[in-house]
Amino acid sequence: MFAGIAARSLRDRSAPKRFGNAAFWGLLAVSFLFGSMIGDVANGLLVLALVLLAGTGALGRSAPQTTSPREREIRANAHGSSIFIPALLIPAVAITGSVTLGRISIGGTHLVDPQQATLLSLVLGFVTALIVAMVWLRPPALAPLEEGRRLLDTIGWAAILPQMLAALGAVFALSGVGTAVGRIATTWLPLGEPFGAVAAYCIGMAVFTLIMGNAFAAFPVMTAAIGVPLIVHKFGGDPAIMGAIGMLSGYCGTLATPMAANFNIVPAALLELPDRNAVIKVQIPTAIPLLVANILLMYFLVFRF
Amino acid sequence: MWPLLAIAVLVIGFAAGLNPLLVVIASALAAGIAAGLSPLHILAALGKAYNDNRYISIVWLVLPVIGLLERDGLQERARMLIARVSAATPGRLLLIYLGLRQITAAMGLTSLCGQAQTVRPLVAPMAEGAAEARLGAVSERMRRIVRAYAACADNVGAFFGEDIFIAISSILLIKGVLEQNGFHVEPLRLSVWAIPTAVLAFALQGYRFMRLDAKLKRLAAEEGP
Numbered sequence: 001m002f003a004g005i006a007a008r009s010l011r012d013r014s015a016p017k018r019f020g021n022a023a024f025w026g027l028l029a030v031s032f033l034f035g036s037m038i039g040d041v042a043n044g045l046l047v048l049a050l051v052l053l054a055g056t057g058a059l060g061r062s063a064p065q066t067t068s069p070r071e072r073e074i075r076a077n078a079h080g081s082s083i084f085i086p087a088l089l090i091p092a093v094a095i096t097g098s099v100t101l102g103r104i105s106i107g108g109t110h111l112v113d114p115q116q117a118t119l120l121s122l123v124l125g126f127v128t129a130l131i132v133a134m135v136w137l138r139p140p141a142l143a144p145l146e147e148g149r150r151l152l153d154t155i156g157w158a159a160i161l162p163q164m165l166a167a168l169g170a171v172f173a174l175s176g177v178g179t180a181v182g183r184i185a186t187t188w189l190p191l192g193e194p195f196g197a198v199a200a201y202c203i204g205m206a207v208f209t210l211i212m213g214n215a216f217a218a219f220p221v222m223t224a225a226i227g228v229p230l231i232v233h234k235f236g237g238d239p240a241i242m243g244a245i246g247m248l249s250g251y252c253g254t255l256a257t258p259m260a261a262n263f264n265i266v267p268a269a270l271l272e273l274p275d276r277n278a279v280i281k282v283q284i285p286t287a288i289p290l291l292v293a294n295i296l297l298m299y300f301l302v303f304r305f
Numbered sequence: 306m307w308p309l310l311a312i313a314v315l316v317i318g319f320a321a322g323l324n325p326l327l328v329v330i331a332s333a334l335a336a337g338i339a340a341g342l343s344p345l346h347i348l349a350a351l352g353k354a355y356n357d358n359r360y361i362s363i364v365w366l367v368l369p370v371i372g373l374l375e376r377d378g379l380q381e382r383a384r385m386l387i388a389r390v391s392a393a394t395p396g397r398l399l400l401i402y403l404g405l406r407q408i409t410a411a412m413g414l415t416s417l418c419g420q421a422q423t424v425r426p427l428v429a430p431m432a433e434g435a436a437e438a439r440l441g442a443v444s445e446r447m448r449r450i451v452r453a454y455a456a457c458a459d460n461v462g463a464f465f466g467e468d469i470f471i472a473i474s475s476i477l478l479i480k481g482v483l484e485q486n487g488f489h490v491e492p493l494r495l496s497v498w499a500i501p502t503a504v505l506a507f508a509l510q511g512y513r514f515m516r517l518d519a520k521l522k523r524l525a526a527e528e529g530p
Contacts, residue, residue: 028362035356041345043352048330055327067376076378076385083382087374087426090367091417098416119360122416130370137377147372152365157326163361164329170354171333171347175340177308184309211312216475220482228486239488243479244468244498251464258319262361265325267420267456271429273449279460282453286461286510293505301498 021153024053028160047167054157066150086133090125097121155269158276162262165213172212181208182221194237195299197230202295205246206253206287213259215250222246237302245298252294255287256280311336364421371426383427384434394439395432395451396518399458400511402428406462407507411469420459429455440525447524454517458510465506468499 027050035043067075076083098118130144152159172178201222208218227246231237254260258280268276275281314335318328330351337347371379387393409417418424429452436443436451443451467473471492483490 031356032359032362035359040349040353040356043356044348044350045352047352047355048348051326051330055324066372067378069381072376072378072381074378076381079377079382081382081386083374083377083379084427086370087379087422090370090422091414094416095414118416119363123363123366126366126370130373133370133373137373139373139376143376144369144373147376148369151368151372155365157324159365160362161325161329163355163358164326166358166361167351167354168329168333170357171336171350172308172311174350175308175311175336175342177311177336180308181312211315216478219478220485223482224486228483228488232488239483239486240490240494241498243483243490244495245502247475247479248465248468248499248502254464255460258325259315261325263420263460267424267459268453270420270425271452271456273452275449278449278453279456282450282457283460286457286506286513289509290502290506293509294502297501297505301501 024050024157025152027053047164050160051164054160066147086129086136089129089132090122093125093128094118094122097124151270154272155266158261158266158269161265165259165261169212169214169217172217178212178217178221181211182225194231194235194303197226197235198237198299198302199295201226201231201242201246202249202291202298205250206291209250209253209260210257211259213254213257213261215247215254218250218253219243219247231302235303238305241302241305242298245294245301249291249294249298252287252291255283307339308336310339364419367421371421374426379426380430383430384437387431387434388438390435393435394518395436395454395521396514396516398432398435399428399454399517400514402455403458403462403507403510403514406459407466407503410463410466411503413470413472415463415467415470415473418459418463420456424455424459428458436521440521442525442528444524444528447521447528450517450524451521454514458514461506461510465499465503469496469503471496 027046031043031046035046038046098121133139134144204222204226205215205218208222209215212218223243223246227242228239231242232239254263258265258277264280264283265276268279273279311332314332315328318331319325333351334344334347337344337350342350387398406418409415416422432451432455433443433448436447440447468475470476476492476495479495480490480492
């Protein structure tokens with residue numbers, strides 16, 4: 001799909017930045033097709049090239065042929081609510097697939113790896129919906145690619161940001177950034193009494209997540225540094241309650257950070273909001289009171305059960 | 306302490322409004338150098354991790370279908386449909402979506418909804434449609450606010466619903482980390498203790514959606530037709 005979009009970008013003479021777009025989506029196609037074969041260093045170079053293209057502003061929006069708002073209204077009236085059917089097919093197929101696919105086995109070997117069943121079912125849902133839409137709506141043969149390109153260009157470089165941040169997380173883990181943050185948290189925070197420990201643990205989870213963009217990175221560090229030695233061992237708290245509410249405190253941080261790109265930055269691009277932090281700004285007034293509520297909840301529950 | 310330099314790079318880069326991809330690369334470099342890795346080693350580590358995480362970008366495969374349906378008036382239809390329901394306001398609609406998202410996520414159906422699958426094609430246009438039907442003229446600024454809130458409903462619903470499901474990755478991570486530290490906990494207990502926060506999140510976000518309706522009304526009055 002990315003290769004197709006790259007080819008169409010190249011041929012779109014009306015787009016001001018067609019070469020940049022074509023190179024970017026083309027490299028992405030290479031990554032998906034051959035990423036496992038070309039080795040780590042080549043993948044690294046590929047990443048570098050993608051970043052340089054995006055960083056130097058070589059990408060731009062294009063205007064692939066699509067229908068006008070007026071046409072769309074007419075079509076919307078003509079199709080009625082059955083236009084929702086393909087859209088709803090995606091989750092329907094995805095759910096049935098993820099429930100059944102992992103269990104099918106022939107002669108003792110699984111047909112698909114159960115670990116990948118969900119992902120595969122999701123893709124299966126996309127494909128089913130696409131086939132149904134093509135057969136029913138009979139658009140021009142290149143329409144799916146052109147429409148895909150239209151949406152992908154509105155997202156632009158943000159499309160690979162989530163994947164890049166995941167890669168950054170791996171480099172951070174390799175370099176011991178997490179342990180360094182944990183050490184700072186434990187040396188500087190007031191931990192002498194139960195409430196202080198609970199507050200430090202929850203706020204630590206949120207702030208660490210804010211920095212790393214992922215509560216999963218924060219949880220092992222904060223739990224080993226503050227949670228287990230203080231809340232559980234010193235003050236006798238319950239590890240299950242601490243873990244559950246601790247993780248959710250981290251999620252308060254996820255709501256407020258650009259590092260959690262697929263939740264916060266990508267939607268802003270998808271919804272064509274000019275301010276890429278617009279979603280975060282709307283979420284912060286939820287994140288802060290919810291973090292306070294989590295601290296109080298943990299304080300009242302963790303020493304009681 | 307030197308690895309912390311990488312975080313400083315991130316914060317400064319984001320604050321300065323540089324392209325986030327450049328900031329990420331710079332930060333990875335800083336982290337690697339601080340830990341004494343050679344540039345080639347950093348490049349290889351980055352390339353490997355990037356390649357291992359390709360599944361994250363699988364979700365973009367949905368774009369051709371969504372685009373195709375949009376071409377045939379999906380967003381417009383969603384708008385029309387909601388305009389007919391006279392009790393529908395943007396806030397109430399998003400409240401219902403939030404509840405649905407939390408419940409389905411709690412049943413393990415996290416990928417049922419999402420920013421690309423449901424928010425852009427359905428939820429955001431419906432919320433905008435409700436605003437148009439209730440308030441008449443809707444300015445570009447109001448539209449943007451409504452859309453941002455729609456994205457917010459999806460995130461809050463997913464984050465504070467999924468941990469109630471016992472087989473989600475975060476529950477497995479909590480269980481694993483506690484086990485490393487010598488505690489054996491049942492996943493079900495972790496799920497149960499995620500419920501109080503989920504209820505509070507729904508109440509808090511729901512209250513903010515009701516306030517959104519009032520805010521939009523005020524904006525509509527100020528900006529006038």
